[in-house]
Amino acid sequence: MASVARVMLDSPLPQLDRLFDYAIPPALASEVVPGVRVTAALRSERRIADGLVVDVGDTSDFDGALAPLESVVSPARVLAPEVWALARRVADRQAGSASDVLRLAIPPRSVAAEKKWLAREAPAVVPVGAVPAVEGYASSAVESAVDGRARVALRSIPGIVELPDGSSVGRWALTLAQAAARTVASGASAILAVPDYRDQEQLEAALRSVVPGELIASLDARRTRPQRYAAFLSCLDDVPRVIVGNRSVVYAPAAKLGLIALFDDGDPLFAEPLAPYAHARDVALIRQEQQSCAVMFAGHTRSVEVQRLIELHFLTELAPVPLVTPKVVPTVAQDPQSRGDAGRVPSAAFRVATEALQAGSVLVQVARPGYVSLLACRRCGQAARCTHCAGPLQLASSHALPSCAWCGRLAGGWACSECANNTYRMVTRGSGRTAEELGRAFPGTRVIVSDGERPVTLVDGEPRTLVVATRGAEPVAVGGYAAVILLDGERMLQRESLHVGDDCLRWWSNATALAAPGATTVLVGVGGPLAQALGLWQQHSYAAAQLIDRRALGFPPAVRVASVTGKPAAVQQALDALLEVPIRDVLGPAPVTADGPRTADGGLVRAVVRFDYAHGSEVATALRGAVLRGATGTRRPPAGQKRQRPAPTLRVKLDDPEIL
Known part of the structure; x- marks a missing residue:
């Protein structure tokens, strides 16, 4: 029997980021195995700390007497060896602590879910059945990449597909689902990471059409603690599964990992806001190196980081054959007078929407939610600010008084601090105001608003339906949209960020990919390289040009x-x-x-x-x-x-x- 346990303590203190040796009491000798939760005395802090057993042995490098473990919390071996190796490597790369990484990798414990999992019978291997070939690419290109454990950058095919159960999802979701099904059929597990719940719903629907439902484990923060912990425990079984989730799913334990795939890796939601701040893309690459699995970065656009890896020949590009190019019309070249608030919906976009509404639904993408997100003095143009906290004033509806976006106070007696004028004008229109204006412009049309406050994931695609959505909140339309109108492009580009161009191209491309075959997308008020990349569907060329500029300036990801x-x-x-x-x-x-x-x-x-x-x-x-x-x-x-x-x-x- 081993007598020494090496424990990683759960502590945010950087000085405790190492393994501590503890003596294993005889009463706990049969229970202390690698991966279990334990409690141990932390003498320097004079308290009992939680920890995870990483290893057990017979010797210790510590010369003094070892403190004994206090207890074994549970016999469940929640820390898989490959997850520990990944956590240590990520922490060292990011100058962080392994305990912070493990906190992301292992969900909070649910006693009820754990007892049910421990009492289960050994899970049986569920056959996957015949997996359809991935269409739209060179013969067996995706299948060969999965089987050969290759590193690839996949240019996703735009469009909507209908599944056997009648639901509609983006074509990208079916491609990833088929790649994951092939992985599971070969006896390995697949990890699929997406930015948010909208993408996850599409991916799970596509997975259910090619993989038995009991082989799908969903790890996302929207689930209750018992549900999430139960899904995590199922990943510890020695049964190949498809594990789906958001950025932290890249840490999930997986039996015989065969594939890690990320969709739209340029989305900021993949950047971890908690220490040690490791991006899901980097974690996936580290894990691919450690476990020799396939890694796939799919998307309608290409991040500059992925472009760099392609140019280094670290990733191999897979493009559709033949190329699918949506019809995109930038209005800045056709109607220069349409820029500005007076021509927010130019005549070209208005004509396209009018014709498309007769055949199906039309998507209008806007920059901001709400009604009016910013007001300004009508006389001098100074931004309208709250007199209490200096926050920006906004309108919640056409009949409401201005209120502060920060403190919520009403500003009924507002006067401009510069010229004392008490009248204001709307500077930025949100999704609510846009829906109201378009409802008047297209009488008899059903208007649906989709944003953070009113989430909509699917619309029926019926004619005379107008969907106004903020960027990233666009619902899927059955059969695809008959037209897509991209508004507020100039305002989106005004954000100060190194990635503003990348983000805008990604927002516009993802919205364009929701259109039906042959449908027109109108990009309003934007020209230059961004409009050209979207119009020609050559987003990878824009990423390559950005990488050249960043190398010259010494900006990430060049350094x-x-x-x-x-x-x-x-x-x-x-x-x-x-x-x-x-x-x-x-x-x-x-x-x-x-x-x-x-x-x-x-x-x-x-x-x-x-x-x-x-x-x-x-x-x-x-x-x-x-x-x-x-x-x-x-x-x-x-x-x-x-x-x-x-x-x-x-x-x-x-x-x-x-x-x-």
Whole structure:
């Protein structure tokens, strides 16, 4: 019997990011095995901590007496060896803690779901049956990539397909479902990651048409805790499954992993907002290297990060044969006078919508939800602000008084702070206002609004139906839309971000992909390379051009970046730790207030470190050391008082997509 357990403690403290050796009491010897939850004494904190057993053995490198484990929480082995290896690798790459990664990988425990899983009979292997070939690509191209455990970038085919049960999904969903079905039929598991629940509903519907339902495990935050934990436990069974979810699904345990596929990897929802901030794309690539499975990045557009990997010959491109090119008409070249609020729906788009409404539904994409999201003074044009908190004023409906978008206060007696004028005009129209205007422009038409407050995932596609949706909230129409109108393009491009062009092209392409074959998409008020890439359906060419520009400027993904945020002294100490590391340069430090509250002895500052991929491990190690030094430093207390540890202020974030 093993006598020593190596435990990863569940703690956010960076100094505890290592395995601790504990003695296994004789009473627990049969229960302590790798993967189980345990409790152990943490003497430095004088408390009992939760942990996961990573390994057991007979010896320890610690010379002193080992503290015994307190208890075994459950016999369920929830930490799979491949998940631990992945968590350790991701944490080291991102200068983070493995316990933070495991918190993303293993859902919160549900006792009832766990007891039911432990009492189950051994699951039987369910036959998949014949898997149809993936159509639209070169003969057996997708199948060969899956069977050969290849790394591919798949250009998804635009359009809507009808499944045997009568439901409609994007064609991309059926392609991924068929690739996953082939993987399961070969005796391996597949992990499919999508940005949000809308995509997940389509993918699950497509999967049910090619894979038995009991082989599909859905891991997403919308499910209740028992449901999510039960689905996670089912992934621990030695039965091939298709595991579907959002960004954290890339950490799911999987028996004999054969495929990891991400749809629309450029979506910001794949960027993890919690430490250690690892993007799902990077996690998938690390796991592919560790487990030698196939990896597939599919989408109607191509992220610049994937384009870089293609140019390095790390990924192989798979394009449809023959190419499918939707009909896209940019109005900026046809009707230059249509720009601005006065011509929000130009005559060309109006004619297309009028004709299309006779045959089916029409989709109108807008930038913002709500009624009117921004008001301005009618006389001087100054943005209308709340007199209480200086937040932007908005209108909830045509009959409502202006209210603050931040504090919610009504602004009945508002007057401009610049010219004292008390009248305002609408600057940006939201989905509600647009629906109202289009309802008047097309009398007798049913108008459906889909946004964050009124989510709609499917419409019947009947004629004289107008769907007004915010970007990313477009529902699927049965048979596809008869026309797609893309409004507010110029306003979408006004956002200050390195990825603004990539995001806009992705929003427009995903909406265009919902159109029926031969239907017209009208892009309003946008020209140049973006309109050309959308019109020719050559999104990969735009990504290639962006990568050239970023190489010249030294921007990601041509280089890697790390942000170091904290008090000036702490940031400088972290930068000093990089003196012996080969980095490109450091931008800053510069004052920052948005990332955190001001400290007692001054504001926070942030420095941006740029470095090459080859030196990522050295940079991460040096910055991790700086974080540890800041967390373990102590100050001498007054006589008679207990020694105190100051709260660390240093935060390191690698590959932050919003730094530049």
